[in-house]
Amino acid sequence: MLSIKEFSKIYSGGKKKAVSNINIDVKDGEIFGFIGHNGAGKTTTIKSIVGILDFEEGEILIDNMSIKDKPIECKKIMAYIPDNPDLYDALTGIQYLNFVADIYGVSKTDRENRIKKYSDEFEITNSLGDLISSYSHGMKQKLAVISALIHEPKLLILDEPFVGLDPKAAHTLKGIMKEICISGGSIFFSSHVLEVVEKLCDRIAIIKDGQIVALGDVATVKGDSSLEEVFMEMIENE
Structure with missing residues (x-):
């Protein structure tokens, strides 16, 4: 449903890539979590996926259509909720x-x-x-x-969707997300609420300083630790 291939983003005038060489595939019926510290490149990646930001390198496909070549067709089958609508x-x-x-x-x-x-x-x-x-x-x-x-939408892109929601509304949204995936849709979302990511997602990617440092199913990425412990270790280690 969503395929990010060799994606990099450099802001004008910058020498360092804000996001570098990202490769992610989100399957039909999958909830995919995208986590990282502030400034890691999450929102840059998400805004590129939905066609808000242009990018210099790589390719982003929505249902096998390029967001660059067919932006309207892509946007017809997806929806985006930013962190501050x-x-x-x-x-x-x-x-x-x-x-x-x-x-x-x-x-x-x-x-x-x-x-x-x-x-x-x-x-x-x-x-x-x-x-x-x-x-x-x-x-x-x-x-x-x-x-x-x-x-x-066949693909739902969410950037911190639980911010501002009361516990009941957050529970309702989680249920709707699961229903979408059961019906064959896909969800790609970022969140700082790692307990939710751990319980809700099929697979996750952790981004640090614009690069993916871990990617896989939740159980494999976290191992015997909690996702929070793994995340903190990864972002603290240089």
């Missing part, structure tokens, strides 16, 4: 969801069913008529999640 505060929640549904060409019946399903699950149905400017950070995060699910 920027929503349109002047719209109501329902207006925003219908706006996103219009962009993806979701039918009236499908959008109504999905909006009801997910807004009920995240317990914001009664607030959809309110302006987004009145929403708390957690409510905005819930709305962003619902908007990402409204067209049933």
Whole structure:
């Protein structure tokens, strides 16, 4: 579903690669965790995957399509939730969801069913008529999640998706992530909540200073230790 091949990113004027020679394959039906310290290259990689950042070296394929050559086709089948979603505060929640549904060409019946399903699950149905400017950070995060699910993406890209969510909402999101993968979709997400990554992911990659230092299924990467212990050892050792 997602294939990152020999990917490197150099910011203009920089001599050092922000991300260097990354190779990752995310399979259909897989939850893949991408972890690293602040500044390690996680967000740079994610923004390149979804077509926000251009890159100089390598290739990123979404369902065998190049994000560079076919950006619109790629974006039609995926969804991206950044770590700090920027929503349109002047719209109501329902207006925003219908706006996103219009962009993806979701039918009236499908959008109504999905909006009801997910807004009920995240317990914001009664607030959809309110302006987004009145929403708390957690409510905005819930709305962003619902908007990402409204067209049933085959690939979901999440950057710190649990930040701002209360425990119940976080539990709901984990369940939805599992449902997506059971139906054949794939998820690529970053998180600093390593306990969640350890329990939720099929495979993970650890990035340090722009390079992958560990990649594989969770059990193999962590061995007899916790993922937190392995992660701390890797980022502290030079």
